[in-house]
Amino acid sequence: MKRLLYSITMLYSCSDCRYFSDDPAEIEDAFPGLNSLSSAYASVRSNAGVCSRHGLFISPRKQCADFEHSTAGLQSRVDIEDSQSSLMPRL
């Protein structure tokens, strides 16, 4: 069960996470000087963005244990595992 829950949570990635922002205007504000010789609207950025939880500049395809859904209030992988472990016997 734990493995199943893990794999389900891992269907989500940073792009769905409330801590992740790939808004180009916000990125240019966050990195002073970035627009002097580059641009957040460029193809090379792809849709990478800032993770405010860990202070990282990352690909939206990354995944981590602190995931929290941006809209539905879904729980992080750790929370899910913790709650399930208290509800069900370990597999």
Next chain:
Amino acid sequence: MAEKDKKSVTDYCETKECAAEAPPKPTHMGWKELYLKEDWWAIYLGIGIVVVSLIAFLNGSTVVKSLAINPGGLKWSSIDQLFGHFGSNLHLYVLQFFSWLVIFGVSTRIMGIKTSEFVPSFLFLYVLSIIMFSIGGWVDAPKYNLEPPLVALLTGLLIANVVPLPKWLDSGFRVEYFIKTGIVLLGATFPITLVLSAGPVALFQATVISLVTCLTIYFVATKIFGLDKRLAAVIGTGGAVCGVSGSMAIASAVGAKKEHLYTSVTLVVVWALIMIFFLPFASKALNLNPGIAGAWVGTSEFADAAGFAAASAYGRMAGNENAAIQGFTLMKVIGRDMWIGIWSFIFALIACLKWEKEECGTRPSPMEIWWRFPKFVIGFFVASLFMTAITSGYSTPDFNTVVKPGLIMPIVSLRTWAFIFCFLSIGLTTRFKELKAAGMKPFLAFTIGVLVNVALGFTLSVYVFGNYWMGLGK
């Protein structure tokens, strides 16, 4: 855990059936890239301008030629002469301003930039550009090295760092968008045969320089200064491949800290600005052939925008801007920029398989190479192929007397406008006090890489492949 939280967990997914309903793994931004990224817009605008110019040319219309007006070639010697030019052509400048405003304004709006901020900002930029062209058109400008790219850059820097301009004005100072549009337009005046003949040399030289510079910075940073591997990768590719754009791509590929990108942005911006002035004047002191100097600039400058400023400035000093720009384009745009996606994928793999085995998440996809590919390069090739095919039907005398003044020169003038917008924007967006401190160790590691790059770039451009670069611009 609270009862409410437990409910949300079970609501979320408790069964295998529910798993199937979960959203799919996100992939790339897909088709949205076609209207949300400036690379594609640069292609649409550049190719669009070329096609419209061609249609006008074939129909005997001079509308594009009139709209491509600029005072850069006036060679005026009195203010009256300059004002007389503006007085008699005011309607053309007004029409030109609105044409630029519409094509850049609409496209930036679609990308998400506020029109209410873009319009006043672009008006300011356009007026400044007119002044820069006018300075360049002064008959004595070459005597005082008043090259428009350098004057535009210095003027922008002075304004940005002395006058407290509101930050929202940056909405119209789209450095990358302007330079990419200019590069696509440059493709229309760049024979594809030249790309095919000199391209392999450029690719080889770029490969050597990219590998050596990146590995130098990486190993100095990690082995000598003990810096974080991610930081080393970010500044390494910033110095070796494509400046801030390269750093941004690698930072996201390896999951770098925000501080790593701050550091790289500062290092690249400061060194790129130094190189914009150092490379042209060093080339002048060494009396380098403009094609060779262009290749050197292409090897040793960090960003396309900065490199075009340096190459264009030296080309004008040496009396053959075309050769310097061709050398730079072959080396930087065709040679080095191509590497961005490949470096991203390689570093993403290393980060996933070596640095973060336990929490890698999705394994990097080879599609990274395409996702991060600087798409405007495609526009450059398409424009080059298209115009080479069109003009190949003309004899050399016809080309020089009919095609060149009627079709090629208007496109060159519009390209120069895009470049001047870009050079001014570099200065106007560079506020030194806003740049974050880089730290001594990253600065030293990057500087060692720069020194290796400049020396190796000079050796390759002058002694190893000098014969190839010398033939450019003829």
